[in-house]
Amino acid sequence: MCAIAAPEVFGSDEIGNAKVLITGEIPAALHAKVRRAESNCPERAITIIE
Amino acid sequence: MTDTQKPVKDMTTDYDIFDPEFVKNPYSGYTEIRESQCPIAHTERYEGSWLPTRYEDVVAIAQEFETFTSRQILVMPPVEGRSEGAYAGVAAPPITSDPPDHHWHRRLILPVFSPQSVAKYEQGTRDLCNALIDEFIDKGTADAAADYAQHIPVRVIATMLGVPLEMEPEFTEWVRGVLENMTDKEARIKAFMNIVQFFMGQIEDRKKNPRENDLITELMNAEVEGKKVPIEYVLGVCQLMLVAGIDTTWSAIGSCMWHMAQHPEHRKQLRENPDLWPTAIEELLRVYAPVTMARIVDHDIEFQGCPMKAGDRVLMAFPAANRDPRQFENPDEVILDRENNRHVAFGSGIHRCAGSNLARLEVRVALQTWLDRIPEFELVDQSTVTWVGGQVHGPRKCMVKF
Structure with missing residues (x-):
């Protein structure tokens, strides 16, 4: 789900588990997409630290 | 009278998941339970179960x-006499596995279903959908369930x-035998044994003739901690892929087709804004x-006020x-x-559907291909649509005209 909502930020590793692709601060242009990824994650696995 | 023939007295104490009206439209029943004093219903039917909504x-x-x-x-x-695990001692890893084995049972198959891995089936799925549409597009009418949806996942899984x-036809019949008409115990056993025997034959054949780029051969050669995985694992994974990968996705595609046939505004919305697809x-x-x-409940527990006993069955109604x-x-x-959608169509937790990326791909490609070729269509007659549950x-059965 996160990779669908914010493909710039989330992808998957070789076994298909989700992983974060970028380090550090999320660029402002992607904030909305990342919020959407967070609010659509069925496992509540995403935490946004502000 | 059998459990299926008795009229339902009260949804919260006597629900019947195979009641014909409930099969057709389970949602009003789920709502009735969910909004009652007993949002976790119980029934004595079919040896008893709990139904959280x-x-x-x-x-x-x-x-x-x-x-x-x-x-x-x-x-x-x-079926009686086969109470532990799945039938005939053949489990369906990882879906019937509990930790600690669950971890490696699942880890071995996850790479097969990663978004990158399933992407290679997209073009084949599109070609298949187009070939199915070629069969009926000139007739102006088709069964969106039986002529279209039904044929897509079975061929994708067989290819994999x-x-x-x-x-x-055999795969479809066997899977329906296991997951549909579930009240016919003999048919379930027969269908299941057919699947097991078929894959035992496939495994035997590969022992003699290993194949290149072949999932079953790869599973047979897979190692965990330096040891080859047991052949029962390979057999279990194969039967799980067939049983879990066909009827489920075909049902999802069918329901989407049924929806699209009745909602020209949604067809238009997707046509005008393809970014909306995901x-x-x-x-x-x-x-x-x-x-x-x-x-299956492991030990006696009170869950949300419900006295659940060890061995009780709990139905996780994801649709509810x-x-x-x-x-x-x-x-x-x-x-x-929809902005916020933490849906659980694929379940949640350690048993979350391993094939969800493939299922998403199949549903999307099936709908996109149909809407490209047949942008306008409608149900022939709502009353002739049939459902399983x-x-x-x-x-x-879902006849549409165009």
Whole structure:
């Protein structure tokens, strides 16, 4: 789900588990997409630290 | 009288997942239970089960795998004399596995279903959908369930497994035998044994003639901690892929087709805004989640005030959870660009569907290809649409005209 909502930020590793692709601060242009990824994650696995 | 013939007295104490009206439209029944004093219903039918209907409860049960085990995962009890595990001692890893084995059972198959891996089936799926449409496009009418949806996942899975595509009718019949008409115990056993025997034959053949780029051969050669995996594992994974990968996705595609036939505004919305596809697919999966899975209670426990006993069956009604107004605004409405959608069509926790990326791809490609070729269509007659329910919910006959 996160990779669908914010493909710039989330992808998957070789076994298909989700992983974060970028380090550090999320660029402002992607904030909305990342919020959407967070609010659509069925496992509540995403935490946004502000 | 059998359990299926007695009229239902009260949904919260006597629900019948195979009641013909409930099979056709389970959502009003789920709502009745969810909004009652007893949002976790109970029935004595089919040897008894619990039915949680609120999102929060369904997710909690899915997450607590130590209390709610996966010893059995079908909504009906196994046929007598075969009470532990799945039938005939053949389990279906990883879906019937509990930790610690669950970890490697699942890890070995995850790479097969990663988004990168399933992407290679997209073009083949599109070609298949186009070939199916070629068969009926000139007739101006088709059965969107039986002429279209039904043929897509079975061929994708058969391709993945490297088994003969021309056996499609047998695969379909066997899977229906296991997951549909579940009240016919003899038919279930027969269908299951057919699947097991078929894959035992496929495995024997590969022992003599290993194949290149072949999933079954790769599974047979897979090693965990330096040791080859047991052949029962390979057999279990193969039968799981067939049983779990066909009826489920075909039901989802069928329900989406049934929806699209009645909603020209949604067809238009997708035509004008193709960027909407990913969220639209999630929304359709939320509203038409096809699968209900079961868990077996490990030890006596009071869960949300319900006195559950060791061995009790709990039905995780994902379709009910996905329409809980506590979690989703206007839950019965299809909102293709829905902002917040933590749906559980694929379950939740350690048993979350391993094939979800493949299922999403198949549903999207099936809908896109149809809407490209047949942009305008409608149901011939709502009253002739037939449904199955229980373990898997979806249309089986759905005539449309165009």
